[in-house]
Amino acid sequence: NAGVTQTPKFQVLKTGQSMTLQCAQDMNHEYMSWYRQDPGMGLRLIHYSVGAGITDQGEVPNGYNVSRSTTEDFPLRLLSAAPSQTSVYFCASSYGALGLEQFFGPGTRLTVL
Amino acid sequence: AQTVTQSQPEMSVQEAETVTLSCTYDTSESDYYLFWYKQPPSRQMILVIRQEAYKQQNATENRFSVNFQKAAKSFSLKISDSQLGDAAMYFCAYRWGATNKLIFGTGTLLAVQP
Numbered sequence: 427n428a429g430v431t432q433t434p435k436f437q438v439l440k441t442g443q444s445m446t447l448q449c450a451q452d453m454n455h456e457y458m459s460w461y462r463q464d465p466g467m468g469l470r471l472i473h474y475s476v477g478a479g480i481t482d483q484g485e486v487p488n489g490y491n492v493s494r495s496t497t498e499d500f501p502l503r504l505l506s507a508a509p510s511q512t513s514v515y516f517c518a519s520s521y522g523a524l525g526l527e528q529f530f531g532p533g534t535r536l537t538v539l
Numbered sequence: 540a541q542t543v544t545q546s547q548p549e550m551s552v553q554e555a556e557t558v559t560l561s562c563t564y565d566t567s568e569s570d571y572y573l574f575w576y577k578q579p580p581s582r583q584m585i586l587v588i589r590q591e592a593y594k595q596q597n598a599t600e601n602r603f604s605v606n607f608q609k610a611a612k613s614f615s616l617k618i619s620d621s622q623l624g625d626a627a628m629y630f631c632a633y634r635w636g637a638t639n640k641l642i643f644g645t646g647t648l649l650a651v652q653p
Contacts (some may be wrong), residue, residue, distance in 0.1 A: 457639050468543075468643035469584075474550060516584060521637055526572065528641065530584035530652055 430531035432517050438508040438537045447502040447534050449517030457520045458500040462486065462513040469514050469516060475500055477521070507538045540578075541566045545644035552621045553652050560616045560647045562631030570636030573614045574609070577645075579627040585622050586631070590614065618649075626651040 433448045451458065457473035461484075471484030475494040490510060491503040500519075504511060517531040542565045542579045552558035564573070575587040590598045590607050597605050602622075618625055633642040 432617055459640070461641075461643075466645055468645045469632075469641070470643070474640060514582065518584075526589060527586055528639065533582045 430517055430519050430529050431530035432515075432534050434534060435532065436535050438539065439504075440539050441508060442513060443507050445504055445507065447504075447515055447517075447536070449500045449502065449531060450498050450502075451517075451519040451529070452498065453519065453521070453529070454497060455519035455521050455529070456497065457482070458494070458527075459518050460490070460492065460500070460502045461516045461518065462531075464513050464538065472515075504536075507536075509538045512536060512538045541568070541633055541635065541642050541643040543631055543642050545631055545647050545648045548645070549648045549650070551650045551652060552625075554619070554621055554623060556621055557617060557619045558621055558649065560618075560629050560631075560649065562614045562616070564612050564633050564643055565633075566613065566633065566635065567610070568635045572636075573605075574632040574634070574641070575603070575605070575614075575616045576630045576632060576643075577625075577627045578630065579624075581605045584630075588616065621651050623651050623653060625649060 430451045456477045460472040461469040463469045473492040475481045481492050515534045518528040520528045522532050544563045571592045573590045577585045577587050588600045588603050602619045604617050628646045628648050630646045632641045
């Protein structure tokens with residue numbers, strides 16, 4: 427049982443490049459979400475999904491796309507990276523939308539030059 | 540809008556002593572949950588303790604306990620018998636009943652002095 431996994435752990439992009447941050451969980455969790463962590467700002471919700479085929483926006487969705495074709499995977503796409511997207515990105519999952527504990531992945535540190 | 544405030548950017552405690560981290564929140568909801576997460580230098584987010592708003596009894600997990608003051612919208616974390624491994628960033632988080640979206644505070648960096 428690997429829990430929540432994220433790849434890559436580190437990434438450097440140039441402004442305007444696109445990339446996909448991968449997130450997978452093997453706990454059969456329905457609910458998955460993406461957060462970004464910036465210094466002095468805590469974690470903020472980007473997008474979330476309550477099940478395969480269902481996604482919705484969080485607090486800071488601009489510049490990011492998501493899709494949920496399977497229960498296990500919830501990739502986050504940066505369409506055209508900007509320096510303001512330099513951050514640490516966390517994926518989380520829980521059993522159902524009311525699952526009381528969210529399990530977090532190890533995070534991806536992204537730098538946009 | 541719901542907000543979570545942690546007014547102590549940094550705290551320090553001596554090993555074996557007790558420290559209390561503060562958190563206040565603002566909400567008009569009656570059904571909600573509160574959490575404390577620990578983030579050590581490894582960056583991993585670890586759930587420390589949670590409190591259901593409908594429960595009057597304060598949650599306790601080993602050396603960690605909370606002081607939940609619902610009327611004051613205050614949710615502080617007390618760490619007893621502090622250990623070197625407790626050194627980390629601590630985040631207070633809020634979630635309202637019908638959703639699993641977490642709102643985080645800005646964190647408190649706890650240092651433990653030997």
